[in-house]
Amino acid sequence: MAAKIIDGVAVAAKVRAGYRARVEGLKARGVVPGLAVVMVGENPASQVYVGNKVKACREVGLHSEVHSFPADTPQEEVLQAIQALNADPAIHGIIVQLPLPPHYNMRRLLEAIDLSKDVDGFHLYNVGGLVIGETVFPPCTPYGVQVLLEHAGIPIEGQNVVVVGASNIVGKPMALMLLAKEATVAICHVKTRELAQFTILADILVVAAGRPKLITAPMVKRGAVVIDVGINRLPDGRLVGDVDFDAVKEKASWITPVPGGVGPMTVTMLLGNTIAAAERQLERTLLQGSVAAGRTVID
Incomplete structure (x- = not known):
């Protein structure tokens, strides 16, 4: 049976609807x-x-x-x-x-x-915070992947996760975020030998390597969840991911398409981080006002 498609466009629309309500509340x-x-x-x-x-x-x-x-x-x-x-x-x-x-x-x-305004989550403080699970703003693409998994009802705790790609923007923070959800995580990168020996063990396979069709069907365990973060433009102008979508979808249980998978979520999570930053600033302003009022009464 072919994999179910994780529709990033649809999930992003649902998430943004919630964001609009939060924005109206702030306004x-x-x-x-x-x-x-x-x-x-x-x-x-x-x-x-x-x-x-x-x-x-x-x-x-x-x-x-x-x-x-x-x-x-x-x-x-x-x-x-x-x-x-x-x-x-x-x-x-x-x-x-x-x-x-x-x-x-x-x-x-x-x-x-x-x-307080680093909504991309690239500041060293935010990146370091991922290690102890206390980052202020999670990096948008890994955050989007996490939300996609949650919306699809895919469990993370106790799962074997393989992340292909070790960039500072996607691979490393993705691994840390999934580790914080109590998955068992392995990171593969350009120097990894016998990549298929790792990917075939994955219950959840996240691919962010920047190489078209790097992941083929024999490299994927039957029933795995496959998240394709890659975006590559072929000579004929088509956009494809890092996964051989047509072949792998016949083995996976869930899979993200390219385009229309992770991409819409990256921008969506940027919006969410910005709204959260505004909410935090409002809380600080109200707290400072309360403290100032208290001091006035005491004086």
Whole structure:
């Protein structure tokens, strides 16, 4: 029997409906969640991704700003812009669109973002927090995978999970998040020998390697859940994942398509992190007001 499809578009729509209600609640209290995107250069793919984020913000009711800089802009100028956004109370989330021009220090820009506004979850504090399960904002793509599994009712606790790909953006945080859910996790990467010996053991296989059709049917255990994070454009223009979808779907129990699987969830979780940041800021403001009022009474 062919695998059931985990429809990321449908799940994202359900999640965003809940987000709209939270945004309306914030607006009723005088707060409009705001997301700022910092983009350097004119990478065509980045322009498409940023456009999708702006459209998603509009759909849910968030305020959004795009701060674009030519590729030859001095890094210090971009850092100053980030500091200004850190100080702007109307902005609750800040992201730096990757990739950056090669002469930029990516880590320096990411670390410049205020922790309370790091909605991409790339700051070292947030990444380190994954180790102890106390990150402020989980990275959006792994977070989206986790939500997809939850919506499909797929258990994580006690499952054997194999993550193919060890990037700082997807693979490593994904492994830590699933480990926190009490899965047994193995991470494979470009130096892994005999990849199939690992993937065939997976109850849940998450693939984020960036290689078209890397995972074939003989590499997948029958009944496994297969999450394909890869997005690759073929010479004929088609988008495909890292999994041989047509073959693997005949062995898997659940599988995500590409496009229409994990992709819609990444932007959705960015919206969720931004809304959460706005809610936290409102809580801090109310708490500070209560403390100030208490001091006034005492005085």
